[in-house]
Amino acid sequence: KSSGIRGLDPQLASKYVPDASGNxxxxxxxxxxxxxxxxxxxxxxxxxxxxxxxxxxxxxxxYCANRxxxxxxxxxxxxxxxxxxxxCCDGTDEYESKACPDRCLELGEK
Numbered sequence: 420k421s422s423g424i425r426g427l428d429p430q431l432a433s434k435y436v437p438d439a440s441g442n443x444x445x446x447x448x449x450x451x452x453x454x455x456x457x458x459x460x461x462x463x464x465x466x467x468x469x470x471x472x473x474x475x476x477x478x479x480x481x482y483c484a485n486r487x488x489x490x491x492x493x494x495x496x497x498x499x500x501x502x503x504x505x506x507c508c509d510g511t512d513e514y515e516s517k518a519c520p521d522r523c524l525e526l527g528e529k
Contacts (some may be wrong), residue, residue, distance in 0.1 A: 425458055425472030425514065426481040435471075445469060454475065467495065472500040474513075483507035488523035 424435050424437035434446060437454035444451050454461045458472045467476030479495035483506065491506040498512050503519035508526050510519030 423509075426495075426498065427471045428482040429484075431466065431471075443469060470495065472498070481507075481512055483509055483511055485509045485523045488527040 420498070424432070427435055432448075435443070435457065438444065438451075439481035441454050441503070442451045443457050443461050445466055446478045446488055447464070447466040449465050450463060453468060457469050460470070460473045460475050461474035461512045462479075467479030470476045470479050472479060473479075474495050474497075476495055476498045480492045481495050481498050483491045483493065485491060485508050488508050493504055493506050493512060497507075499515045501513070501516065501518070503510065504512055507513075508523040509521045510517070
């Protein structure tokens with residue numbers, strides 16, 4: 420089941436739900452921010468956890484579901500950098516340009 424949050428590892432989805440006040444708590448517990456600031460392309464959390472789907476945090480990671488192949492994580496710095504990263508065979512890391520085709524089924528068959 421998808422949380423709808425781009426770049427989020429499904430195993431962490433339960434941590435990406437607004438609290439009663441509509442806030443998000445950084446995974447390291449260091450800061451509480453409005454949930455609307457998750458994936459807003461600005462790094463608020465020292466651990467990078469508020470930006471799983473952008474390149475805003477230099478210490479973050481982006482999860483590629485790679486349906487039909489092996490899921491992977493890449494450094495956030497590789498998101499929307501114009502390079503079709505082989506680890507993200509589904510092309511989701513280049514969502515702005517949509518330049519990278521989904522090659523996961525083809526790779527999974529090999």
